[in-house]
Amino acid sequence: MAGKTLYDKLWDDHLVKQRDDGSALIYIDRHLLHEVTSPQAFEGLRLAGRKPWRLDANLATPDHNVPTTDRARGVEGIVDPVSRIQVETLDRNCDEFGILEFKIKDQRQGIVHVIGPEQGATLPGMSIVCGDSHTSTHGAFGCLAHGIGTSEVEHVLATQCLVQQKMKNMLVKVNGKLGPGVTGKDVVLAIIGKIGTAGGTGHAIEFGGEAIRGLSMEARMTICNMSIEAGARVGMVAVDQTTIDYVKDRPFAPKGEMRDRAIEYWKTLHSDEDAVFDKVVELEGSEIMPQVSWGTSPEMVAGVGGHVPDPEAEADPIKREGIVRALKYMGLKPNMPITDIKLDRVFIGSCTNSRIEDLREAAAVVKGRKVSPSLKQAMVVPGSGLVKVQAEQEGLDKIFLEAGLEWRDPGCSMCLAMNADKLGQGEHCASTSNRNFEGRQGFGGRTHLVSPAMAAAAAINGHFVDVREMMN
Amino acid sequence: MRALKQHKGIVAPMDRSNVDTDMIIPKQFLKSIKRTGFGPNLFDELRYLDEGKPDQDCSKRPINPDFVLNQNRYRNASVLLARRNFGCGSSREHAPWALEDFGFRIIIAPSFADIFYNNCFKNGLLPIVLQEEIVDQLFRETEAEEGYQLAIDLEAKTVTTPSGESFSFEVDDFRRHCLLNGLDDIGVTLEDADVIRAYEESRRKTAPWLFGAGG
Numbered sequence: 001m002a003g004k005t006l007y008d009k010l011w012d013d014h015l016v017k018q019r020d021d022g023s024a025l026i027y028i029d030r031h032l033l034h035e036v037t038s039p040q041a042f043e044g045l046r047l048a049g050r051k052p053w054r055l056d057a058n059l060a061t062p063d064h065n066v067p068t069t070d071r072a073r074g075v076e077g078i079v080d081p082v083s084r085i086q087v088e089t090l091d092r093n094c095d096e097f098g099i100l101e102f103k104i105k106d107q108r109q110g111i112v113h114v115i116g117p118e119q120g121a122t123l124p125g126m127s128i129v130c131g132d133s134h135t136s137t138h139g140a141f142g143c144l145a146h147g148i149g150t151s152e153v154e155h156v157l158a159t160q161c162l163v164q165q166k167m168k169n170m171l172v173k174v175n176g177k178l179g180p181g182v183t184g185k186d187v188v189l190a191i192i193g194k195i196g197t198a199g200g201t202g203h204a205i206e207f208g209g210e211a212i213r214g215l216s217m218e219a220r221m222t223i224c225n226m227s228i229e230a231g232a233r234v235g236m237v238a239v240d241q242t243t244i245d246y247v248k249d250r251p252f253a254p255k256g257e258m259r260d261r262a263i264e265y266w267k268t269l270h271s272d273e274d275a276v277f278d279k280v281v282e283l284e285g286s287e288i289m290p291q292v293s294w295g296t297s298p299e300m301v302a303g304v305g306g307h308v309p310d311p312e313a314e315a316d317p318i319k320r321e322g323i324v325r326a327l328k329y330m331g332l333k334p335n336m337p338i339t340d341i342k343l344d345r346v347f348i349g350s351c352t353n354s355r356i357e358d359l360r361e362a363a364a365v366v367k368g369r370k371v372s373p374s375l376k377q378a379m380v381v382p383g384s385g386l387v388k389v390q391a392e393q394e395g396l397d398k399i400f401l402e403a404g405l406e407w408r409d410p411g412c413s414m415c416l417a418m419n420a421d422k423l424g425q426g427e428h429c430a431s432t433s434n435r436n437f438e439g440r441q442g443f444g445g446r447t448h449l450v451s452p453a454m455a456a457a458a459a460i461n462g463h464f465v466d467v468r469e470m471m472n
Numbered sequence: 473m474r475a476l477k478q479h480k481g482i483v484a485p486m487d488r489s490n491v492d493t494d495m496i497i498p499k500q501f502l503k504s505i506k507r508t509g510f511g512p513n514l515f516d517e518l519r520y521l522d523e524g525k526p527d528q529d530c531s532k533r534p535i536n537p538d539f540v541l542n543q544n545r546y547r548n549a550s551v552l553l554a555r556r557n558f559g560c561g562s563s564r565e566h567a568p569w570a571l572e573d574f575g576f577r578i579i580i581a582p583s584f585a586d587i588f589y590n591n592c593f594k595n596g597l598l599p600i601v602l603q604e605e606i607v608d609q610l611f612r613e614t615e616a617e618e619g620y621q622l623a624i625d626l627e628a629k630t631v632t633t634p635s636g637e638s639f640s641f642e643v644d645d646f647r648r649h650c651l652l653n654g655l656d657d658i659g660v661t662l663e664d665a666d667v668i669r670a671y672e673e674s675r676r677k678t679a680p681w682l683f684g685a686g687g
Binding site: 016017019021022023025027029036037039040043048050053054056064065080082083085086089123125126131132133146147148149150151152154155158159160161163165197198201202228229231232233253254258259261262265297318319321322325416417418435437438439440443444 | 488489490492494495498499500502503504505506507517523526527555556557560561562563564565568583585586587590591594595644645646647649657658660661662664665667668671672675678679680681682683684
């Protein structure tokens with residue numbers, strides 16, 4: 001019999017019951033909650049007279065609606081009354097049901113997918129869910145982690161389980177080494193460009209290969225975060241020493257003898273040598289260039305040295321129509337060089353790229369330089385209060401401010417523009433976020449997905465440039 | 473949840489691939505703490521010419537006459553015909569809530585995004601996967617004939633055209649059972665409360681660090 005994949009192992013370890021009809025009950029170790037997708041779930045519990053099954057598995061924080069300025073005023077500082085009600089509702093629900101919440105004024109508040117790993121609330125081998133598709137981020141720790149809808153949030157609160165069908169196994173292998181200036185973001189955008197936004201549908205993706213093994217936890221999180229943009233709810237990286245070292249001494253992580261026991265288990269969290277995958281895709285790390293998205297779907301990407309495509313060159317009529325529509329929305333011409341795309345705003349942040357390493361990479365590029373006067377705004381939004389503190393201890397805030405970037409308070413911010421941070425109609429933004437959908441960052445806004453280093457380089461130049469040309 | 477056994481209704485053709493859940497219901501409407509009332513803002517940025525805001529009277533907004541759901545012949549549609557990878561992106565269940573609130577019960581496409589597909593079943597909506605060639609044929613027939621209707625039978629797992637041509641589709645047994653009977657799946661899961669507790673007990677022994685940890 002063939003060996004097991006990492007996904008097979010995680011599935012088996014969380015299987016509560018296999019039903020005759022092919023569905024299965026899967027146990028959930030960690031449930032993360034935020035204000036947008038939880039109110040209706042708590043209301044459902046209340047209406048049915050149910051209580052959470054296991055309080056200590058839950059951790060909540062407001063992130064989508066929080067302002068990134070004037071945070072000393074707490075909830076009162078949320079100008080939009082509808083946003084304020086949603087944050088207040090989360091506070092009230094967590095208080096009523098007894099769920100641990102990092103509230104808006106807590107230094108530990110931040111984007112839910114940043115604070116889980118930061119606190120050690122994300123541990124190798126866990127099953128983790130959240131009413132948020134970017135829960136795949138946590139797969140970087142060898143976790144079975146994925147987004148769920150609000151009905152499932154209620155289901156997990158009430159039963160600590162989910163009804164699931166097992167997915168297929170897919171391996172995305174990145175061979176060799178990445179070139180200098182090429183980051184986790186470029187790797188995942190290149191993968192999505194290759195397999196498409198539905199390339200991983202129905203599959204759990206494991207990212208492997210020498211290039212992945214050589215990456216930091218932050219970069220692995222960036223890659224797993226965007227698995228969903230390749231259609232896969234689950235993205236994973238096997239546990240290794242990098243994972244184990246990252247988790248050490250974090251508040252929720254096991255200590256002492258318990259840690260030794262945990263490590264013994266964590267070291268088993270990799271695919272067996274003879275494991276069989278349903279689908280395997282390989283990329284050469286050395287061939288991956290810094291990426292820029294030109295369209296309205298994350299698969300619409302090109303290397304920074306490339307060009308906006310010509311729809312006439314696309315054979316598939318549905319894809320051709322998609323390119324025509326995207327170029328019209330984005331206001332771009334076929335065959336124009338990527339470096340000719342001019343920008344109005346730059347956003348560095350989001351659950352994809354707002355961790356300390358992301359901020360360091362951006363700071364290294366802008367250090368001693370000035371933001372182009374042609375830009376309306378360039379902003380940096382750290383992923384959590386603790387990332388913000390660390391960045392300030394390292395002096396990164398000063399580097400950004402001196403270069404002319406804004407230094408904000410933590411939250412999802414302009415990634416989806418539910419708070420006050422948004423694009424105006426027709427504005428082009430170099431963004432380190434994850435989705436370039438129409439209107440995502442503001443009505444009529446035009447998003448270009450890039451790495452933090454590429455966003456920083458674009459901020460200095462007012463248009464895209466190959467960041468490698470700016471590196472010493 | 474509303475049960476669904478059979479359904480017959482007018483078909484609206486949504487002729488674009490990769491329709492994401494941001495497009496189905498834009499973020500400003502996710503601030504609601506209710507499950508209902510999203511219908512008027514379904515496909516808001518495609519449907520109206522202005523920028524939508526929560527709690528607006530949508531009947532007074534300028535509509536985009538080119539958008540499919542604004543055309544008289546499709547206004548009462550309850551079957552949405554769509555293209556590849558429908559419902560990709562965000563996990564927001566507000567997307568199926570908005571589709572259901574508008575009046576849709578069935579969505580037919582060559583493929584769906586996983587989370588959206590799953591969310592539909594929790595809300596009495598049936599997503600049906602048919603081969604691309606069949607979907608192409610249905611697009612042609614829908615556009616050719618005003619008032620074109622499809623009949624869906626979940627029990628028999630078939631989609632039938634007005635000419636009597638029938639296509640079968642796949643759906644897994646648990647989801648089908650819950651939708652046919654309008655079942656609350658939390659209730660179904662809690663029938664196994666003892667099994668869940670037994671799993672928890674054994675897990676507490678093998679992986680005690682997963683329990684009771686707090687910052």
